[in-house]
Every structure is written in structure tokens, then in C-alpha cells.
Amino acid sequence: MSLQGKTFIITGAGGGMGKATVDLLVQAGANVVGCDLNTSHLKAYEAVENFVSFEGNLLEEQTVKHVFKETEERFGKIDGLANIAGIAQSATPIEKVSLTDFHRIMDINLTMMFLTCREAAIYMKKQNQGRIVNIGSVSTTRPRPGLQSYIASKGAVESFTKALALELAEHHINVNVLHPGPADTTMLGKFTKEDGDVDExxxxxxxxxxxxGRLIQPKDIAGSIKFLLSDEASMITGTVLHVDGGRSI
Ligand SMILES: NC(=O)c1ccc[n+]([C@@H]2O[C@H](COP(=O)([O-])OP(=O)(O)OC[C@H]3O[C@@H](n4cnc5c(N)ncnc54)[C@H](O)[C@@H]3O)[C@@H](O)[C@H]2O)c1
Known part of the structure; x- marks a missing residue:
């Protein structure tokens, strides 16, 4: 899987799965642009020539536009986008979920993806090629009580991805969704009830x-994202890839 010289934008790059993905792509010789609200976990890459970090809120249209423009100026093209950024919901009965919280979850998990995919389409159509990987969740097929807003947002990610795969196919832009199972990152504990024991x-x-028999590790997700971004996956589009140790069976 040669990714040497290819350019990828990664959202949520400062999080558990995001950082593992940055790691793998940088090692593979790709140019990587890592975006996050907080890029402090990406300091180790500051000296890496083919890595650029952007700290900012990707819910702001202008920030998204800026990231894509700067990436093209710096590296000449944009081969792929991995939308990893997201937010959890702590298990809460629906009658206790505020409209503000519902909107916040939908915005971060879905609207942000709309913004980055819309921008990616502009650049990738010009190039007549591109790869987009959107991160969903196993919870769309194996829901748990109290996660209704999170699961709704991830179900929409799957539908959005399939719709976009069809819409962009004539431009040779592949769009796939990857559903992680329960993964060993700080986010996992945030799905617990507010008064719940996170470790338990x-x-x-x-x-x-x-x-x-084990939690999914960030590098399990990173390896599959790398595959979907590679030439080996050139005939895969509109697909749902479950990386969940069998949780969705
Ligand atoms: N951890 C799990 O068990 C699990 C399971 C299924 C799906 N997922 C999904 O996998 C993805 C990655 O999860 P993770 O476990 O690495 O979580 P994480 O919390 O470690 O990383 C998520 C990152 O997204 C960033 N982010 C959030 N809002 C942002 C914004 N507005 N602009 C820019 N960046 C923003 C956060 O700062 C954070 O670094 C998420 O989409 C999550 O929903 C996680």
C-alpha cells in the first residue's frame, strides 16, 4: 500500500484514533494535515517535514475552507480526507436530553462532516480523484439505551456517506464509512452514565x-483507514467497513 507523496487531511487528529492514523500515514511517507480543536497531542510531529497541524473548530465554515486552501497550496493536491472527529453522549434517558445537547451532538458528528466533505468535493472534483473515509459507530447496528442522539448522528453519517458515494462516483471519488466497535480511547468512558463507574x-x-475478546485499539482503526485511502481500495465505495471484533454480528 504505497501512500508515498499522497496528501491526506485528518480531522480529530489529536484524539485516540486520529493520532494513530496520523502516525501510520506519516510513517508511510504521506503528507498529512492533522486538524483538531486541540493539537497538543501532535507536538511530536512538529519537526516532521511532511506534517502540518491546524488547531481550530471545524464547525466554522471559514476554518474548513482555510484548511483545504492551505493544504492545496502547501502540497499541490488533496488525495484524501478522513473524518475522525466526533463527540460521545453519556448514557441519558431521552426525557433528560436538552435540545442544546442534541444539536451539539448532531453538529459535531454530522454537520462538521458535511462541511469537510463539501470542501473536499470542490478540490477532488477538480482533480477527478479522491478518497473520503467517514467514521461512524457500531452503535448504529447495536444500539445501547440512553445513546439515542449519538446513534442518530452516526446513522446519518452512514446514509450521508452512501449518498455521497453515488453522487461523487463519476468523479472517481470514493466515499466509505468505517464503524468502529468499542475502542480503547478516552472517548469510551464518556458513553457511561454520568454517575457510572467508567473502569467497570x-x-x-x-x-x-x-x-x-478485547477492545479495539486505535491502530486497528488506523490500519483500516489507511487501506481505504490506498490504491488497493480503488473499487470500494459506498461500503460500510465494521472494525469491531465481531460486535456487530
Ligand atoms: N472510542 C470508541 O469507543 C468509539 C466507538 C465507535 C465510534 N467512535 C468514533 O470514532 C471517532 C474517534 O473517536 P476517538 O475514540 O478517537 O475519540 P477522541 O475523543 O479521542 O477524539 C475525537 C477528537 O475529535 C476532536 N473534535 C471534536 N470536536 C471538534 C471540532 N469541532 N473541531 C475539530 N476537532 C474536534 C476532539 O478534540 C478529539 O481530539 C469519533 O467519531 C467517535 O464517535 C468511537
């Missing part, structure tokens, strides 16, 4: 729900 939930609820 990780072990007793999440880990035990994975048939292969």
Missing part, C-alpha cells in the same frame, strides 16, 4: 461485548 463499564460492558 470499560471491562464489564464494553470489552465483554466484543466477540474477539
Amino acid at each position: 463499564a470499560r471491562k464489564e460492558i464494553f470489552e465483554k461485548s466484543v466477540p474477539l
Whole structure:
């Protein structure tokens, strides 16, 4: 899977899965633009010539436009986009979920993806090629109580991805969704009830729900994102890739 010289924009690059993806792509010789609200976890890459970090809120249209413009100016083209940024919901009965919280979850998990994909389409159509990988969640097929808003946002990510795959196919732009299972990042603990025991939930609820017997590691997700961004995946579009140790069976 040669990614040497290709250019990728990664959102949520400062998070668990994002950082693992940056790591793998940089090692593969790709040019990587890592975007996050907080890029402090990406300091180790500051000296890497083919890496650029952008700290900012990708819910702002102008910030998204700026990232794509700067990436093209710096590297000449944009081969791929991985939308990894997202937010969890702590398990909450629907009658206790405020409209503000619902909107916030939909905005971060869905509207932000609309903004980055819209910008990517502009650049990728010009190039007549491109790859987009959107991160959803196994919870779309295996829901848990109290996560209704998060799951709705991730279900929309799947539908949006399929719609875009069809719309952009004539421009040789592949768009796929990857559904992670319960993964060993700080986000996992945020799905627990507000008064719940995070460590116990990780072990007793999440880990035990994975048939292969362990939590998904960020590098498991990164490896599959790398594949979907590679030439080897050139005939894969509109697909749902489950990276969940069998949790969705
Ligand atoms: N961890 C899990 O168990 C799990 C399971 C299924 C799906 N997912 C999904 O995988 C993706 C990555 O999750 P993770 O576990 O690495 O989480 P994480 O919390 O470690 O990383 C998410 C990153 O997104 C960034 N982000 C949030 N809002 C942003 C904004 N407005 N602008 C820019 N950046 C923003 C955060 O700062 C954070 O660094 C998410 O979309 C999540 O919903 C996670």
C-alpha cells in the first residue's frame, strides 16, 4: 500500500484514533494535515517535514475552507480526507436530553462532516480523484439505551456517506464509512452514565461485548483507514467497513 507523496487531511487528529492514523500515514511517507480543536497531542510531529497541524473548530465554515486552501497550496493536491472527529453522549434517558445537547451532538458528528466533505468535493472534483473515509459507530447496528442522539448522528453519517458515494462516483471519488466497535480511547468512558463507574463499564460492558475478546485499539482503526485511502481500495465505495471484533454480528 504505497501512500508515498499522497496528501491526506485528518480531522480529530489529536484524539485516540486520529493520532494513530496520523502516525501510520506519516510513517508511510504521506503528507498529512492533522486538524483538531486541540493539537497538543501532535507536538511530536512538529519537526516532521511532511506534517502540518491546524488547531481550530471545524464547525466554522471559514476554518474548513482555510484548511483545504492551505493544504492545496502547501502540497499541490488533496488525495484524501478522513473524518475522525466526533463527540460521545453519556448514557441519558431521552426525557433528560436538552435540545442544546442534541444539536451539539448532531453538529459535531454530522454537520462538521458535511462541511469537510463539501470542501473536499470542490478540490477532488477538480482533480477527478479522491478518497473520503467517514467514521461512524457500531452503535448504529447495536444500539445501547440512553445513546439515542449519538446513534442518530452516526446513522446519518452512514446514509450521508452512501449518498455521497453515488453522487461523487463519476468523479472517481470514493466515499466509505468505517464503524468502529468499542475502542480503547478516552472517548469510551464518556458513553457511561454520568454517575457510572467508567473502569467497570470499560471491562464489564464494553470489552465483554466484543466477540474477539478485547477492545479495539486505535491502530486497528488506523490500519483500516489507511487501506481505504490506498490504491488497493480503488473499487470500494459506498461500503460500510465494521472494525469491531465481531460486535456487530
Ligand atoms: N472510542 C470508541 O469507543 C468509539 C466507538 C465507535 C465510534 N467512535 C468514533 O470514532 C471517532 C474517534 O473517536 P476517538 O475514540 O478517537 O475519540 P477522541 O475523543 O479521542 O477524539 C475525537 C477528537 O475529535 C476532536 N473534535 C471534536 N470536536 C471538534 C471540532 N469541532 N473541531 C475539530 N476537532 C474536534 C476532539 O478534540 C478529539 O481530539 C469519533 O467519531 C467517535 O464517535 C468511537
